[in-house]
Amino acid sequence: MCACCVTGWSRRFRLSITATLLGFVLAVLCASTGSAQISVSPPVELPAIAVTTPRPTSPPPAANASAARDGPSLVVSPTSVATPGEETASSVSVVTAQDIETQQRRTLPDVLSTVPGINVVQTGGPGGLTSVFMRGTNSNHVKVLIDGIDVSDPSNPNRSFDFGQLLTADIAQVEVLRGPQSGLYGADALGGVIAITTKKGEGPQKITGTMEAGSFGTFNQTASASGSEGAFNYSLNIGHLRSTDTPVTPLELLPPDRHRNNDAYDNLTYATKFGWDVSPYLAFNVVARYTDATLKFTGDDFSTFPPAPDAKQSIQTVHQFYTRAETVLTLLDGSFKNYFAVGYTNDWNWNLIPSSPLATVNQGDRIKYDWRGVATLAPGITLIMGLEQQIERLEVPTTTAEEANRAGYLELQTEIAKRFFLAANVRLDDNENFGEHVTWRVAPAFILPGTDTKLKASIGTAFKAPSLSQRFVDFPAFGFFANRNLQPEESLGYDLGFEQPLFNNSLRFGTTYFHNDITNLITFNDTFTTNINIGRAETFGTENFASLAVTQWLRLRADYTHTTAIDADTGLELLRRPKDKTSLSGVWNPSDPWTLSATILHVSSWVDTDRFGLTPRLTAPGYTVVNLATNYKVNEHATVFGRIDNLFDEHYQDPTGFLRPGIGAFVGLRLSN
Numbered sequence: 001m002c003a004c005c006v007t008g009w010s011r012r013f014r015l016s017i018t019a020t021l022l023g024f025v026l027a028v029l030c031a032s033t034g035s036a037q038i039s040v041s042p043p044v045e046l047p048a049i050a051v052t053t054p055r056p057t058s059p060p061p062a063a064n065a066s067a068a069r070d071g072p073s074l075v076v077s078p079t080s081v082a083t084p085g086e087e088t089a090s091s092v093s094v095v096t097a098q099d100i101e102t103q104q105r106r107t108l109p110d111v112l113s114t115v116p117g118i119n120v121v122q123t124g125g126p127g128g129l130t131s132v133f134m135r136g137t138n139s140n141h142v143k144v145l146i147d148g149i150d151v152s153d154p155s156n157p158n159r160s161f162d163f164g165q166l167l168t169a170d171i172a173q174v175e176v177l178r179g180p181q182s183g184l185y186g187a188d189a190l191g192g193v194i195a196i197t198t199k200k201g202e203g204p205q206k207i208t209g210t211m212e213a214g215s216f217g218t219f220n221q222t223a224s225a226s227g228s229e230g231a232f233n234y235s236l237n238i239g240h241l242r243s244t245d246t247p248v249t250p251l252e253l254l255p256p257d258r259h260r261n262n263d264a265y266d267n268l269t270y271a272t273k274f275g276w277d278v279s280p281y282l283a284f285n286v287v288a289r290y291t292d293a294t295l296k297f298t299g300d301d302f303s304t305f306p307p308a309p310d311a312k313q314s315i316q317t318v319h320q321f322y323t324r325a326e327t328v329l330t331l332l333d334g335s336f337k338n339y340f341a342v343g344y345t346n347d348w349n350w351n352l353i354p355s356s357p358l359a360t361v362n363q364g365d366r367i368k369y370d371w372r373g374v375a376t377l378a379p380g381i382t383l384i385m386g387l388e389q390q391i392e393r394l395e396v397p398t399t400t401a402e403e404a405n406r407a408g409y410l411e412l413q414t415e416i417a418k419r420f421f422l423a424a425n426v427r428l429d430d431n432e433n434f435g436e437h438v439t440w441r442v443a444p445a446f447i448l449p450g451t452d453t454k455l456k457a458s459i460g461t462a463f464k465a466p467s468l469s470q471r472f473v474d475f476p477a478f479g480f481f482a483n484r485n486l487q488p489e490e491s492l493g494y495d496l497g498f499e500q501p502l503f504n505n506s507l508r509f510g511t512t513y514f515h516n517d518i519t520n521l522i523t524f525n526d527t528f529t530t531n532i533n534i535g536r537a538e539t540f541g542t543e544n545f546a547s548l549a550v551t552q553w554l555r556l557r558a559d560y561t562h563t564t565a566i567d568a569d570t571g572l573e574l575l576r577r578p579k580d581k582t583s584l585s586g587v588w589n590p591s592d593p594w595t596l597s598a599t600i601l602h603v604s605s606w607v608d609t610d611r612f613g614l615t616p617r618l619t620a621p622g623y624t625v626v627n628l629a630t631n632y633k634v635n636e637h638a639t640v641f642g643r644i645d646n647l648f649d650e651h652y653q654d655p656t657g658f659l660r661p662g663i664g665a666f667v668g669l670r671l672s673n
Helices: 001-031 099-105 106-111 466-473
Strands: 074-078 081-082 091-098 118-122 130-134 144-145 171-178 192-198 207-213 218-229 232-246 263-279 282-297 315-333 336-352 360-378 381-395 399-416 420-431 434-448 454-464 489-502 505-522 531-551 554-567 581-589 594-603 606-608 618-620 624-636 639-643 663-673
Touching: 001 192, 091 099, 099 171, 099 624, 106 130, 106 171, 218 663, 263 454, 381 466, 454 639
Parallel strands: 144 192
Antiparallel strands: 074 081, 091 171, 118 130, 171 192, 207 218, 207 663, 218 232, 232 263, 263 282, 282 315, 315 336, 336 360, 360 381, 381 399, 399 420, 420 434, 434 454, 454 489, 489 505, 505 531, 531 554, 554 581, 581 594, 594 624, 606 618, 624 639, 639 663
């Protein structure tokens, strides 16, 4: 498809969707404002868990904001059962919509940057390729779900997710669940799971719009309509993020007298969520998300030696479409709930580089059918069971390939005397290419009488299936061929730790030790002509936190993560895994309408490679970034806000060869009915 065809198609699609959404918003505004009620249908999402930090009092909502906190008091565990957070053993961090609004994080990489246990690597500014390394595992060892939809890209060479394309305007909660989780979530969850839940309409109709402008040619807008009317609930969101002047290429890499071309990024995202509670025993839910994003960036020219950044910019256009429809059937007076669902994802990537007259197009899609049953066997005993059927497909200029996977799982959740809690699961995956694979997980927790000290532990296995590209896409011009016999990468991981509340939960602190052994890693053979299963890695470290409610109006939190990640065959440190990461955050509500927040992030040095791959191992210097944000509620309909990112204009590259943005100032206005 030519560039002009792509542009025309994309423009017509955006206009059609925009007209549809605006028409729906106008219909809602004109609708009767009769007795709206909150829908009783569950959100369309797969299970994820959070560990709670109960509040000592009930301060205003702004005072509750604290990024990467230990979550709400009642959570949905990996068993998909609503569970008090203190009864779960898994390590998880939760970022809510209130946190995102308070700290004004516009993209998912910004949200994840301070979360313990993970390292975010983004090639430049907004829209740059973004990877997440969790507990020292590889960037494709993290499973990402949006409302229960697996959003990894089947056309990506390692079937990973590019976090740089995801805007936050419609996000209700982000849950970062660490440790091997394939016993419930299946392939790819060696390091853990990032589960994102989008906003659901509740209560009277609400119309909201925001506008923001600032440094780097930033001009962002959002619009949303949500609410519920009788048995029907709805949420419609449009998000637009634009930056036209982000410096990414280090000047020292440019040839003499070469002008730097700054990156430009434009992202338009549409998201919808609908629910219909037909009766107390039957409900329907639908969620859909479409992203149209274009990035103009500086690639690399390898036609000269040494290589240099290209004189002209490359263009990447990304279309992402995710959707899921679910039927919820409740039987046996509420003791047996059934969730029947079908999900579909489509990733379409168009790339044009200066050295090529023709663009390349990669496309990956996935369709998944699943059933999940939740049975209450007795007070304190719940059985969860599920079946899945999935087909994913890849289409690149030289190859078309697809494969199917079937799976079934069981999980048991129990509690004894409100002191001992246990979740255990087992799962069987049957892939048409590499056959059957069994994974499991056991996670107990115990709360000591008297001190309320929580002791927790977990152990489990996980696997990463070879990607379609690794198995079926050949590059004969370069003498490289796919390996149809690749087997899954595997891991065994465990963690153990404690959490201690003091002073009626005004102070809470804890630490967790983790360890992962990863085998059968896919890597190049000695002649670089194919991929084989020979690699081994070991990762271990600690995650530590302390949170303090100084007053009703001031909350502080500190997180420190130490990670050691090594190649078990050579003993060398793995690339882009900093050993130390520290974040400090605070939220202050000096008066009812005014909120101030501050975040300090320090990342230690790490082992990296240079931009062109000529220096395979170098030490990249660490960095410290300070961010400030403020929100002022003028009245019940209007809020003004502003922020300063990278307050002290720290100059750093992460990864090496790609500048991260310097100091930036942004202001905006939020209006609602």
